[in-house]
Every structure is written in structure tokens, then in C-alpha cells.
Amino acid sequence: MAERKIDQDVMALIADILEMEPGKIDPNAHLVEDLGMDSMMALEILAGIEKRFKIKVPEQDLPMITSVNRAIELTKKYVK
Amino acid sequence: MTQTIALLRPAVPPMLKDRVILITGGSRGIGRAIVEAICAAGGRAAFTYQSRKADAEQVVRQVSGEGGGALAIQADIRDFKRTQAVVAETIEQFGRLDGLVNNAGITRDKALMMMSPEDWQEVLDTNLTGTFNACRAAIVTFMKQKAGRIVNITSVAGLMGAERQVNYAASKAGIIGLTRSLAKEVAGYGITVNAIAPGYIETGMTASLDAKRLEAARTQIPVGRFGRAGEVGSLAAYLLSGAAGYITGQAVVIDGGLTL
Numbered sequence: 001m002a003e004r005k006i007d008q009d010v011m012a013l014i015a016d017i018l019e020m021e022p023g024k025i026d027p028n029a030h031l032v033e034d035l036g037m038d039s040m041m042a043l044e045i046l047a048g049i050e051k052r053f054k055i056k057v058p059e060q061d062l063p064m065i066t067s068v069n070r071a072i073e074l075t076k077k078y079v080k
Numbered sequence: 081m082t083q084t085i086a087l088l089r090p091a092v093p094p095m096l097k098d099r100v101i102l103i104t105g106g107s108r109g110i111g112r113a114i115v116e117a118i119c120a121a122g123g124r125a126a127f128t129y130q131s132r133k134a135d136a137e138q139v140v141r142q143v144s145g146e147g148g149g150a151l152a153i154q155a156d157i158r159d160f161k162r163t164q165a166v167v168a169e170t171i172e173q174f175g176r177l178d179g180l181v182n183n184a185g186i187t188r189d190k191a192l193m194m195m196s197p198e199d200w201q202e203v204l205d206t207n208l209t210g211t212f213n214a215c216r217a218a219i220v221t222f223m224k225q226k227a228g229r230i231v232n233i234t235s236v237a238g239l240m241g242a243e244r245q246v247n248y249a250a251s252k253a254g255i256i257g258l259t260r261s262l263a264k265e266v267a268g269y270g271i272t273v274n275a276i277a278p279g280y281i282e283t284g285m286t287a288s289l290d291a292k293r294l295e296a297a298r299t300q301i302p303v304g305r306f307g308r309a310g311e312v313g314s315l316a317a318y319l320l321s322g323a324a325g326y327i328t329g330q331a332v333v334i335d336g337g338l339t340l
Contacts, residue, residue, distance in 0.1 A: 047224040059220045
């Protein structure tokens with residue numbers, strides 16, 4: 001899968017969960033501190049990534065989802 | 081002919097058909113009855129046991145013809161990492177996990193003045209921390225699939241208190257607090273969390289109690305008898321089923337009216 005497509009899809013997915021416009025999210029912004037994400041939303045992002053890319057992300061990686069860019073990084077680690 | 085067909089029809093609909101349930105402490109007593117009830121309702125049961133391998137194997141053999149059968153896993157649920165591995169093994173073996181029953185529990189009954197810190201800690205570690213460990217190990221799976229059933233076995237001792245059981249009653253009251261809090265936390269994820277609070281049930285645990293105390297207890301039960309483990313099993317199967325989707329955060333008392 002093209003890297004650019006992963007970037008766009010993860011951003012869209014997170015924007016949808018946070019109920020924000022994708023263009024208004026700084027990919028390096030801290031999802032909890034800057035964008036008000038809670039632990040439930042983090043799980044929704046994880047589940048959304050798994051479903052969208054048909055991958056399995058270990059539960060231990062959940063704390064890694066701290067920004068859009070970190071979520072993209074994590075996704076790329078498991079997408080073949 | 082119609083009558084014959086009606087007789088052949090199972091009395092209980094398979095309300096847990098193809099559901100996979102993990103039960104802690106399933107080799108005897110109430111836990112064993114829950115394993116049996118799940119399999120009788122068409123479900124598949126993975127259960128832990130700590131040391132009674134022969135008992136566990138007998139349970140597996142006994143339910144092998146019913147539902148999807150059972151899987152016995154040796155584990156000490158006080159160990160969080162081991163409990164995580166049990167959840168993973170269940171999912172690997174059966175392909176899914178739909179529910180969890182936290183049943184494993186012990187007693188170390190003594191008057192407080194005779195109770196050692198070890199007596200206190202052992203009971204808290206198994207009954208309360210063990211329940212936390214299994215809930216924690218399974219919750220992400222349930223949240224991701226937006227569905228799950230958790231049933232925690234507590235006791236009327238946790239509601240009313242019981243002499244010579246400050247450790248046991250505290251652990252069981254703690255389970256009720258955990259149940260109610262978790263129920264609120266995950267209700268939006270299609271997960272229900274309930275507790276069952278049995279009174280006196282005929283099991284090895286009650287058999288170990290003082291005979292005089294048991295007889296005195298019997299006279300206080302309006303129904304006039306001790307409960308049967310199978311009756312708790314049926315209640316657990318119901319709470320694990322789709323039919324119980326609107327019940328959450330409850331401690332369902334099954335005590336023959338003892339606490340009335």
C-alpha cells in the first residue's frame with residue numbers, strides 16, 4: 001500500500017473519531033494534551049486502524065498512539 | 081408423534097450457541113457448574129484450574145458431547161502475565177472470546193484476632209486482584225469488538241458481612257465495587273458487567289464450614305434449603321447471553337431469600 005495513502009487514511013480516521021476537520025489537525029500535535037483524546041478514543045483509533053488496514057496491532061502498542069504521526073508510524077510497522 | 085418430537089426438543093434453548101466464555105476456577109464447585117451450564121446452552125468454555133488437574137480433565141470429558149466442548153488451562157490468576165496468556169490461548173484455541181466469568185476464589189476463615197496478614201493478602205490476591213487481572217486481560221478484546229459479557233462471582237458476605245470472614249467479605253465487596261465501576265465505564269462499548277452474589281450453595285467450600293454454623297444458616301433461609309451450584313450456573317448462563325443485554329452493574333443475589 002502506498003505510504004501516502006496510509007498517511008491520508010490514518011489522518012481521516014483520527015479526524016473522524018475526534019470529530020475534527022483533517023486539515024485542522026497538526027500531525028505532530030499531542031492527541032491527549034492538545035486535542036483532548038481520551039483512552040477510549042485511543043482504543044477506537046487502534047480498532048479503526050486494524051479494521052481499515054486488516055492488520056493486528058498488539059495491545060501493548062496502544063500507548064504509542066500519541067499523535068497522528070505516531071499512529072501513522074505504528075500502522076506502517078504492521079502493514080506489509 | 082408430535083409428543084415424541086416435543087420430548088426430544090431440548091428444554092433450554094441454546095442461548096450461548098457458539099459463544100466462547102472464559103471461566104476462572106472451573107474445576108469444581110460453582111465454577112464447574114458454570115462450565116456445565118455454558119456447554120449445555122451451546123457455548124464453548126475455556127476454564128482455568130490451579131492444581132486439580134484430574135478434576136479439570138474430568139470436567140472436560142463430561143462436557144465434551146455438549147456445546148462446543150471445554151478447554152482446561154492450568155493457571156494462577158494472581159499472576160497478571162499468566163492471565164493475559166490464558167486469554168490469548170482461549171482466543172487462539174476457539175477463535176474468539178465473548179465472555180468472562182471471574183469465579184476463582186478462596187477462603188481463609190478466622191476471627192480477625194487470629195487472622196495473619198498472609199491470610200488477608202492471599203484471599204485479596206486471589207479473589208479481588210485475580211478478578212482485576214482477568215478483566216484487564218480481556219477488556220480490550222471486548223472493547224474492540226464492541227461486545228462482551230463479564231460476570232463476577234461475589235457473595236452475600238460481600239453485601240452483608242460475615243463473621244470470621246473479614247478478608248473474604250472485603251474481597252467480595254471489592255468485587256461489587258469493581259463490577260459497578262467497570263459497568264459504567266464500558267457500557268457504551270456493548271459490554272455488560274454483572275456480579276452474582278450466592279448465599280449458601282452446596283459446594284466443597286460450604287462443606288468445609290462448621291456443621292453447627294451450617295445448620296443454623298439453613299434455618300435462616302426462607303426457601304428452607306441450600307442452593308445448588310447448577311442454579312448459579314443457569315443464572316450465569318443467562319447473564320452471559322444476548323437476552324441479558326439490558327442488565328449491567330448489578331449484583332444479582334441468589335440465596336433462597338437469606339438476605340430478605
